[in-house]
Amino acid sequence: MSTATLTSSNAPAPADVKPTLLNALTSRLVIIVPYVWLVLFFLVPFLIVFKISLSQTAIAMPPYAPTFTLGDGIAAFFSNLRQLSFENYLWLTEDALYFNAYVSSVVIAGISTFLALLIGFPIAYGMARAPLTIRPLLLMLVILPFWTSFLIRVYAWIGILKPEGLLNQFLIWTGLIDQPLIILNTHSAIFIGIVYSYLPFMVLPLYSTLEKMDFSLIEAAQDLGCTPTRAFWKITFPLALPGVVAGCLLVFIPATGEFVIPDLLGGSQTLMIGKTLWNEFFSNRDWPVSSAVAVILLLLLVVPIMIFQQAQAKAQEQGR
């Protein structure tokens, strides 16, 4: 570089420009890659689903019309475009089934999330305060269930919860009950299934925030006159809030759309949007309506989360 300035003092030497240009390109590239990923695997599929939701059912392959194909010409494209409508969305409002399924899903997911928080917080807290040497082991134990197929684990709960299952056999053996408890095919079974399956998603973010917390803060709060319970609500909980929010979102979002657990553990009586979606899609083969159900579900979940995250980012900018 010093030689370049010696030979030509005004124009930047080519050696000076090239690396910076390359640097700029690579740094752009780093940002572009995740965006390309999101566009390809999130936005494009979403747009396809959205388009199907605006179509009509047809006895054809694929089972909806119109279909856009390249080479139809511009006139055909516009006539196809005119066939798209929001009719399916209107249909969703007309049949109470869908509204009830949405509400029921949100309620079930909400209760399950709350239960997971109630159980996950003490676990995460215990892990964060455990001696440093055994923490990796405890983390391992939390992650361990993932090594078995999700489906098999949910099936295993049938064996535990059914009237002649392990739990009832055990309770009758201890003499606590004489008649088997009916748990399978009730909401309780769904709560158990969701809490069990999604607990690691609650525990891990909680653990990571609690682990970073300086526990002398709790001592300081007690020193200043807080009982341990008060210190928890005044110090521990507010500081763990980012983890609580992350954990709740990670449980609530998949639980709302959950299909396997309500289907296997909840029986035919349970109404959840994931199940409704599955029925529309595979039993009725009504792709447009099921697509509309999926789009609404997405808006229902994504929009509040985006608003929430924006608020949180703003709060973070103002200084924690």
Add this chain to the structure above:
Amino acid sequence: MKSLGSIRRSFAPWTDPSAKPYIVFENVTKKFGDFTAVNNLSLTIYEKEFFALLGASGCGKSTLLRMLAGFDEPTSGRILLDGQDMRGIPPYRRPVNMMFQSYALFPHMTVEQNIAFGLKQEGMPKAEIDRRVADMLKLVKLEQFAKRKPHQLSGGQRQRVALARSVAKRPKVLLLDEPLGALDKKLREETQFELMDLQQNLGLTFVVVTHDQEEAMTMADRIAILDKGEVMQVATPAEVYEAPASRFVAGFVGNVNMFEGKVAARDDHTARITGASGAEIVVENAGDAVAGDTVAFAIRPEKIKVTSRRPEEAVNAMEGEVFDLAYLGDMTVYYVKLSDGQMVKASALNSARITEDALSWNDRAWISFKPDAGVVLTR
């Protein structure tokens, strides 16, 4: 009036047998598993005293503080505060507050909210809390920073918030765990005097834990020197320095030259100590040492004179060779190797700009000191 060191103290309740101790550690032992952090320790601290617990890390000083705050309970023995046994009383019901080494400021609260926190727990009326917080902010000169969060403050400002928060409740006793440990040297020196002023103005009892002897010497009325969970000596800074109780204390606080030997003769006033090489030292204030005892004679570097010829009037003088020299501006440090091989450190204040008869490396030199310049240590 003669007094040890260069400061005469008017506040000295520990010399008054009728004074009632405020904090009493009575045969306190604290074990963590197999490890004994505090071993059968007894200590008394008086009201309005600035008391320092000094020791190397792991000596049990922080454990003592935590037991006083209520975070740890003694395994055996008891702790009395103003006559009341503290056993079983949780931290939130003790009339003591602690300033934590990490400051432990609540990151999700502003400076104001941090200071008000303890007062709110007391259920103090809002108007009074506001007034008290304003007072505290003024006291630590942080009025403009009331609405800031801790992470927006400098280290020194955080230290002040922690201090304000811990004194806001007007505790009977303030416990400070390495209060200046995280500050840089200059700020530390300034803050030392501010802490002393604060303690005087509020009339509080301060118990401070530190590993920095200079800090303890500057601030404390009395210092307890701890080692392996036991008290080595409790005394004023001057006593600790000029009359250490043991070889450990003499070596721990400041620099010292130690001459090992035996008491050859002893009368009311003086003792003669013969070193291993046969050199003889005449000392006053030999304490309870009797003839035949194995003792150490400890003397501070600044009490030793180094000259090129033997001073005529000197009672104690030994010949050696200047091994090393360091000119530090305000003083000069000499390392003199005696004929028996012992190295002696001596320092001389450079009170004049021009020195006649200056010494150089490898010069023959004499060290000399007065009979009352050092102490005889039996332990």
